[in-house]
Amino acid sequence: MTSTEAGSPAPGIRVVIVDDHAIFRSGLKADLDPNIIVAGEAGTVEEAVAVIAAVRPDVVLLDVHLPGGLGGGGRDVLAGSAPLLGSTRFLALSVSDAAEDVVSVIRAGARGYVTKTISGAEISDAVRRVAGGDAVFSPRLAGFVLDAFGTAPADIADDELDRLSARELEVMRLIARGYSYKEVAKELFISIKTVETHVSAVLRKLQLSSRHELTRWAAERRLL
Amino acid sequence: MTTAVSRPPLVRGGDRVIAGVCTGLARHLGWPVRMVRLGMVAAALAGGAGVVFYAWLWIMVPTADESAKRNARQPASPIAPAVSAPFAAPPTTATSPAATPQAASAAAGAVPADSWRNRVTGVRYGKEILLGAGLLLAAGILIARVLGVDVPLGTLIPVAAILGGAAIAWMQLDETRRAGLVDKTKADQAGGWARLAAGLALVVAGVLVMVSGSGSWEQTWLALLSSVAVLGGVALVLLPWGLKFWRDLETERAGRVRATERAEIAAHLHDSVLQTLALIQRRAGNETDVVRLARAQERELRGWLYRDPGKDAGQLSEGINAAAAEVEDSLGHAVEVVTVGDCAMSERREALVQAAREAMLNAARHGGGAVSVYLEVTDDAAEVFVKDRGPGFDPDAVPADRLGVRESIVGRMNRHGGTATITSSPDGTEVRLRLPLSAVASAAAASNSNGEARL
CATH class of the missing domain: 3.40.50.2300 (Response regulator)
Known part of the structure; x- marks a missing residue:
C-alpha cells in the first residue's frame, strides 16, 4: 500500500x-x-x-x-x-x-x-x-465520538470496545481540530496508514460498542 | 357601574364559595358580590328557584381558565396555553386577594383540604355562614315537627343527600380541571378520588332511600343489588362508545398539537428562510453577499432545528459559537465549530472567548479555506484550537505595533492565567488557547496575571 x-x-x-x-x-x-x-x-x-x-x-x-x-x-x-x-x-x-x-x-x-x-x-x-x-471522519463526527466516549484514555483493564486508547483519542482530537489525515500523521510522527488504522478502529468501536455511556449519550439525544 | 360595552365576560371567578357563579355574575353585572349572593340565597328560599338558576349557571358558564383557553386561538407555541392560562383571568381588585393563596396552594401541590381552607379564609366566613344557614334550616324543620307540622322528612333527607353528593362530585370536577393545569400530585389525586367516592356514595344512598321509601333493610339491599345490576348492564353497553369517544378526543387533541407545531414552523420559516431567499434573489449578482446570506441562514436554521433542549443558556460553547457566527457574518468566511464538553460562562472564560474570536478573525482574514474551531472542556481546562489553511506566518516576525496577536490573544490569555501558543507552517496556522478551570490553577493564575500586568 x-x-x-x-x-x-x-x-x-x-x-x-x-x-x-x-x-x-x-x-x-x-x-x-x-x-x-x-x-x-x-x-x-x-x-x-x-x-x-x-x-x-x-x-x-x-x-x-x-x-x-x-x-x-x-x-x-x-x-x-x-x-x-x-x-x-x-x-x-x-x-x-x-x-x-x-x-x-x-x-x-x-x-x-x-x-x-x-x-x-x-x-x-x-x-x-x-x-x-x-473510514472517513469529518471534524464534527470526531467531535461526536469524543463526546460519546469521553476524553479520558482507556485503562488496560477496561473493555476494549468501550473506550478509546490514548493514541485513538489523539487522532480523534486532531481530526476534530480540522487536521487532514496527512497532517495528523505528520503531527504524531506516524504513517498515514497508521492514522487510517486508528480511525478504522474508532469506527468499529462506534459501531459495536454497547457502552453504558454511549447508550446514555444516545438516549439523551433520542438516538435509540 | 360599567357600561354594557366594557362589561367583562361572564366567567366563573376564582373567588368562590361553591363554584364561583355569584362572583362571576357580580363581576359581569358590576354589582357587589355580597348583593348577588344574598339575592341568590333569597331566590333559593323562594321555592328553590335560586338553586336551579345557580346549577344552570354552574353548568353553562365556563371558568376563567377554560374561557381563556377557548379564546386562545393559534398560540405562538405548544406550551403557550399552559403558560398563559393562569394569567389570563382579568385582574380585577375583587379576585386578587383570594386568587393569590389559591395559586400558591395549587402550585405547592397542596391537598384539596388545604385549598379548601384557604378558600374559606379568602371568603371570610362564607362557609360558616352557609353552614349556619343549613343548621338553622334543620332546626326549623325539627321545631316544625315538634309543633306538629307534617314535614316529609322521609323525602327531604334523601333529597338533601343527593344534592350534597352531587355538589361534592361536581366541585371535584372543577377542582381537578383547575389543578390539572398546574400539577398532578398523587396526594391531590387521592383526595380527589375520595371526594368523588363520597359524593357518589351520598347520591346512591339518597336515591336508594328515596326509591325504596325508607323501608326495611331487606328492601334496600334488593334495590341496591338491582340498581348495581342495571348500572353494570348499562356500563357494558356504553363502554365501547365511551372508549371510542375518548380515543376520538385524544386523536383530535393530538391533531391540534400538530397543527400548532405546524403553525409555529411555518411562522419561523416565513420569518427566516423565505426572507433570506428573497434577499438572495435580489443580490444574485454579488457572490460574496449570496454566500454570506446563505451561510448565516443555514446557521440560524441549524440552530433552530438541532438546538439541544437539555443545554442551559450561558454556556462556554454558546459563546464560542456566537463568536464564530460573528466572524462569519462580518468576513463572509466559513468557520466550522466542533465542541466537546461544556461548562458555564464566567469572566475568565469570557476572556477565552474573546481571544478565540480574535484568533478566528485573524484566521478568516489571512488564512485560506475553511477555518476550523475546536473547543474541548475537560475537568482541568478549557482548550480552544483555531486552525486555518493559509500560507502561514512567522509569529516572531509580527511587527510590535500589530496588537492583534500579541495583545488580544497571547496577552489576554496570560492575564487570565491561561496560555496561548501559535504554530504556523506553510500548510496553515493554528492558535491553541488553554485556560485552566480548577481553583488551584486560577489562584496561581491570579499571581501570574499580576506579574504579566506589569510587563
Whole structure:
C-alpha cells in the first residue's frame, strides 16, 4: 500500500448516488473526479436497495434523509443492503450534522460521514478512501465520538470496545481540530496508514460498542 | 357601574364559595358580590328557584381558565396555553386577594383540604355562614315537627343527600380541571378520588332511600343489588362508545398539537428562510453577499432545528459559537465549530472567548479555506484550537505595533492565567488557547496575571 493521500486502489471506482434531490445528484456527478464512475442513481429507499443490488458498486454515496422505507432514511438502505456490506461500502452524506443522524447511519454500517457542503475534490478523496476500506471522519463526527466516549484514555483493564486508547483519542482530537489525515500523521510522527488504522478502529468501536455511556449519550439525544 | 360595552365576560371567578357563579355574575353585572349572593340565597328560599338558576349557571358558564383557553386561538407555541392560562383571568381588585393563596396552594401541590381552607379564609366566613344557614334550616324543620307540622322528612333527607353528593362530585370536577393545569400530585389525586367516592356514595344512598321509601333493610339491599345490576348492564353497553369517544378526543387533541407545531414552523420559516431567499434573489449578482446570506441562514436554521433542549443558556460553547457566527457574518468566511464538553460562562472564560474570536478573525482574514474551531472542556481546562489553511506566518516576525496577536490573544490569555501558543507552517496556522478551570490553577493564575500586568 502506498502512503500517498489518495492511494487509488483501482483505476475506476464505481459509485451509486442515493439522494432525493435530483439537482444535488447532478451537481455531485459533475463535481466528482473523472476516475469515479457514477453507475447508478436512486431517489428513494426502495429504489436505492434495488439499484445497489443490481449494480453492486464499490461505494454508495448515501443521503441520510430519504423518503420511503420505514422512515429511517439512509439507515433503511443500509438495512436493506446488509448482505452486500462486505463488498460495497457506504459513505453517508447529509446537510444535517445533528448527532442523531450521524451516529445512527454510522452504527447502521456506513464507513464514513461527510457534510454536503464540502468540495468536489474532498468528496472524491473521501470516496477513494472509503473504497480503499478506510473510514472517513469529518471534524464534527470526531467531535461526536469524543463526546460519546469521553476524553479520558482507556485503562488496560477496561473493555476494549468501550473506550478509546490514548493514541485513538489523539487522532480523534486532531481530526476534530480540522487536521487532514496527512497532517495528523505528520503531527504524531506516524504513517498515514497508521492514522487510517486508528480511525478504522474508532469506527468499529462506534459501531459495536454497547457502552453504558454511549447508550446514555444516545438516549439523551433520542438516538435509540 | 360599567357600561354594557366594557362589561367583562361572564366567567366563573376564582373567588368562590361553591363554584364561583355569584362572583362571576357580580363581576359581569358590576354589582357587589355580597348583593348577588344574598339575592341568590333569597331566590333559593323562594321555592328553590335560586338553586336551579345557580346549577344552570354552574353548568353553562365556563371558568376563567377554560374561557381563556377557548379564546386562545393559534398560540405562538405548544406550551403557550399552559403558560398563559393562569394569567389570563382579568385582574380585577375583587379576585386578587383570594386568587393569590389559591395559586400558591395549587402550585405547592397542596391537598384539596388545604385549598379548601384557604378558600374559606379568602371568603371570610362564607362557609360558616352557609353552614349556619343549613343548621338553622334543620332546626326549623325539627321545631316544625315538634309543633306538629307534617314535614316529609322521609323525602327531604334523601333529597338533601343527593344534592350534597352531587355538589361534592361536581366541585371535584372543577377542582381537578383547575389543578390539572398546574400539577398532578398523587396526594391531590387521592383526595380527589375520595371526594368523588363520597359524593357518589351520598347520591346512591339518597336515591336508594328515596326509591325504596325508607323501608326495611331487606328492601334496600334488593334495590341496591338491582340498581348495581342495571348500572353494570348499562356500563357494558356504553363502554365501547365511551372508549371510542375518548380515543376520538385524544386523536383530535393530538391533531391540534400538530397543527400548532405546524403553525409555529411555518411562522419561523416565513420569518427566516423565505426572507433570506428573497434577499438572495435580489443580490444574485454579488457572490460574496449570496454566500454570506446563505451561510448565516443555514446557521440560524441549524440552530433552530438541532438546538439541544437539555443545554442551559450561558454556556462556554454558546459563546464560542456566537463568536464564530460573528466572524462569519462580518468576513463572509466559513468557520466550522466542533465542541466537546461544556461548562458555564464566567469572566475568565469570557476572556477565552474573546481571544478565540480574535484568533478566528485573524484566521478568516489571512488564512485560506475553511477555518476550523475546536473547543474541548475537560475537568482541568478549557482548550480552544483555531486552525486555518493559509500560507502561514512567522509569529516572531509580527511587527510590535500589530496588537492583534500579541495583545488580544497571547496577552489576554496570560492575564487570565491561561496560555496561548501559535504554530504556523506553510500548510496553515493554528492558535491553541488553554485556560485552566480548577481553583488551584486560577489562584496561581491570579499571581501570574499580576506579574504579566506589569510587563
